[in-house]
Amino acid sequence: MALSGPSELVFHYVFDDGPSKTVYSYERMTFDFAGNLISWTSGHPGIKTTQNRIMSSQAQDGGRVIVFEREDGETKSRYVLSLHPKALSLGKEESTPSGEFQFRNRYEFSR
Numbered sequence: 001m002a003l004s005g006p007s008e009l010v011f012h013y014v015f016d017d018g019p020s021k022t023v024y025s026y027e028r029m030t031f032d033f034a035g036n037l038i039s040w041t042s043g044h045p046g047i048k049t050t051q052n053r054i055m056s057s058q059a060q061d062g063g064r065v066i067v068f069e070r071e072d073g074e075t076k077s078r079y080v081l082s083l084h085p086k087a088l089s090l091g092k093e094e095s096t097p098s099g100e101f102q103f104r105n106r107y108e109f110s111r
Contacts, residue, residue: 007031029081031066033057038068052079077104086111 013025063084093101
């Protein structure tokens with residue numbers, strides 16, 4: 001993870017995804033706080049950019065917690081990005097047909 005500009009985070013992942021399968025991934029988040037938007041570009045080699053609406057952004061415990069959402073057809077995804085000086089976490093919930101949100105996954109990084 002790196003801050004590539006005052007309003008942009010870049011992630012480069014390399015991880016083991018099973019027997020003899022190494023995954024290389026790239027993601028870039030560009031923040032537009034005035035417009036309450038996050039442009040999220042991901043994928044390698046197929047690149048996809050999604051627009052996400054910032055629902056809240058709050059200072060918390062010496063860092064910042066940003067909640068944002070996007071709709072993919074009938075499914076809504078909600079993310080919680082927690083940025084702190086020594087740690088970062090990104091959690092995802094997805095909506096169910098009833099409109100409730102269920103935990104999907106969470107990534108945690110620390111120095």
